[in-house]
Amino acid sequence: MSSNVTIKGIKEGLLVTMGEGNWNDLKEALFRQIEDKAAFFQGARMALDVGPHVIHAAEMGVLRDRLAEKNITLWAVLSTSQVTEHTAQNLGLVIRLVSARPETEAQAEALSRMADTTISSSEERALFVQRTLRSGYKIEFPGHVTVVGDVNAGAEVIAGGSVLIWGKLRGVVHAGAGGDEKAVVCAMELTPTQLRIASKVAIPPKRKGKLLPEMAFIQDGQVVAEEWTAKGK
Amino acid sequence: MTAKVVTISSGKGGVGKTTTTANLAVALASQGQKVTCIDADIGLRNLDVVMGLENRIVYDLVEVVEGRCRVRQAMIRDKRLPELYLIPSAQTRDKNSVSPSDMIALCDELRPEMDWILIDCPAGIERGFRNAIAPADLVLVVTNPEVSSVRDADRIIGLVEAEEKGPAQLIINRLNPALVKRGDMLTAEDVLELLAIELIGVIPEDENVVISTNRGQPVTLDGKNRAAVAFHNIARRLRGEKVPFMNLEEKDGFFDRFARLFRTGGSNA
Ligand SMILES: Nc1ncnc2c1ncn2[C@@H]1O[C@H](COP(=O)(O)OP(=O)(O)OP(=O)(O)O)[C@@H](O)[C@H]1O
Ligand SMILES: [Mg+2]
Numbered sequence: 001m002s003s004n005v006t007i008k009g010i011k012e013g014l015l016v017t018m019g020e021g022n023w024n025d026l027k028e029a030l031f032r033q034i035e036d037k038a039a040f041f042q043g044a045r046m047a048l049d050v051g052p053h054v055i056h057a058a059e060m061g062v063l064r065d066r067l068a069e070k071n072i073t074l075w076a077v078l079s080t081s082q083v084t085e086h087t088a089q090n091l092g093l094v095i096r097l098v099s100a101r102p103e104t105e106a107q108a109e110a111l112s113r114m115a116d117t118t119i120s121s122s123e124e125r126a127l128f129v130q131r132t133l134r135s136g137y138k139i140e141f142p143g144h145v146t147v148v149g150d151v152n153a154g155a156e157v158i159a160g161g162s163v164l165i166w167g168k169l170r171g172v173v174h175a176g177a178g179g180d181e182k183a184v185v186c187a188m189e190l191t192p193t194q195l196r197i198a199s200k201v202a203i204p205p206k207r208k209g210k211l212l213p214e215m216a217f218i219q220d221g222q223v224v225a226e227e228w229t230a231k232g233k
Numbered sequence: 234m235t236a237k238v239v240t241i242s243s244g245k246g247g248v249g250k251t252t253t254t255a256n257l258a259v260a261l262a263s264q265g266q267k268v269t270c271i272d273a274d275i276g277l278r279n280l281d282v283v284m285g286l287e288n289r290i291v292y293d294l295v296e297v298v299e300g301r302c303r304v305r306q307a308m309i310r311d312k313r314l315p316e317l318y319l320i321p322s323a324q325t326r327d328k329n330s331v332s333p334s335d336m337i338a339l340c341d342e343l344r345p346e347m348d349w350i351l352i353d354c355p356a357g358i359e360r361g362f363r364n365a366i367a368p369a370d371l372v373l374v375v376t377n378p379e380v381s382s383v384r385d386a387d388r389i390i391g392l393v394e395a396e397e398k399g400p401a402q403l404i405i406n407r408l409n410p411a412l413v414k415r416g417d418m419l420t421a422e423d424v425l426e427l428l429a430i431e432l433i434g435v436i437p438e439d440e441n442v443v444i445s446t447n448r449g450q451p452v453t454l455d456g457k458n459r460a461a462v463a464f465h466n467i468a469r470r471l472r473g474e475k476v477p478f479m480n481l482e483e484k485d486g487f488f489d490r491f492a493r494l495f496r497t498g499g500s501n502a
Contacts, residue, residue, distance in 0.1 A: 132429065134388060135391065
């Protein structure tokens with residue numbers, strides 16, 4: 001059965017791909033391999049591609065703990081299941097390997113399925129996140145990101161494109177992370193810990209009281225913010 | 234009888250988890266409930282000290298989990314109240330000697346005999362935290378009205394949601410009305426606005442808490458001071474009663490006097 005679990009080295013550590021079959025069998029096969037090649041796995045950082053398997057929080061937490069007992073850090077879970085992807089994201093795991101550019105149509109397709117909802121045209125892709133991002137959460141996405149909820153202090157959103165927050169922004173946002181200086185950041189209350197657009201970094205002054213929705217963008221090489229009137233700029 | 238398992242967590246250390254666990258246990262027990270507290274802070278045992286039961290420890294949590302003794306043998310009965318027990322933590326072991334499933338099994342064994350099982354969670358978000366929340370029906374998050382503590386509470390709330398144990402409820406501990414009035418401390422509203430979860434209680438900063446802790450006599454045993462009332466109110470809310478929140482800004486109410494004492498007394502820096 002262990003042929004259904006494949007392991008390969010990637011830049012970030014190990015990528016373990018779970019093939020078809022019963023989830024519990026696959027899991028046991030994985031742990032058998034870990035037993036067999038203890039030295040190889042010792043101290044490894046593991047990304048786990050579970051394909052379409054649906055894994056809930058308790059199960060994933062137990063798996064992470066079992067791996068931790070073997071001194072293996074589970075840092076990423078890749079899946080084509082939205083439920084699994086959600087669980088992973090909620091547990092603070094990475095759900096996408098940044099270095100792995102989608103090379104084929106199939107990969108691009110898989111990537112787009114990972115978002116809550118993705119709108120994809122040939123160039124633009126957007127991630128729609130409908131919850132408050134609490135401290136410790138990190139979202140990284142190559143396209144635009146929309147959050148319906150707050151981005152609390154200690155949370156981070158890193159986007160290749162623009163970031164639109166239908167809520168309060170108190171954490172860190174990096175828009176245009178790949179260097180796109182036209183990227184913008186909009187929020188109902190724009191009070192980030194730090195804001196980055198492309199390579200520009202801004203630390204906004206502390207403000208109090210009721211704030212209007214604002215949009216930040218780069219103007220003359222500087223990050224500026226102005227009232228967000230939904231007209232765009 | 235099926236006990237409800239309540240885990241008292243915080244993220245940041247030293248914000249009052251152990252104090253809260255001990256006092257809620259005393260409050261619930263003095264309201265006639267059967268209560269067992271479990272100290273899940275393995276390696277840093279101190280709920281027993283706060284409850285004044287240190288000298289009666291024979292067996293601990295790890296020994297129960299490892300099957301070296303029966304659960305009953307590790308339960309220290311607090312003689313000051315009819316049905317209050319403590320399962321102490323182990324001082325000399327590390328947190329990996331207990332697993333989340335051990336905690337679930339232990340609580341399942343205790344549930345039929347108790348009304349409440351309170352678990353004192355260690356600081357942090359590591360294994361000890363996961364052990365403590367695994368059996369929880371409800372997670373209480375303790376925070377101080379102070380930015381770094383609120384930040385860690387936010388992280389814990391997110392993790393509790395992620396483990397599908399949510400929604401957590403909030404306890405704001407060590408609120409100092411004098412500082413709030415001067416604008417030098419976050420208000421309860423500020424904290425709630427940031428964390429956006431249900432508030433189950435606010436406990437004032439009270440030197441009686443420190444004094445009683447050192448004596449191993451949880452402040453709630455004596456029932457008269459404000460902190461004790463606050464803990465009793467939380468216990469009643471846990472039991473489903475609607476108890477109005479104490480008004481901290483009440484004119485010439487206790488808190489005004491309280492605040493004045495603070496300003497003149499100067500015993501608390
Ligand atoms: N409401 C209060 N007023 C005054 N002092 C308090 C109050 N609550 C807690 N303290 C004091 O704060 C200190 C820390 O409390 P406690 O040990 O309960 O925190 P903890 O969260 O359990 O810490 P740890 O993370 O180390 O387990 C103690 O000395 C305690 O007496
Ligand atoms: Mg403690």
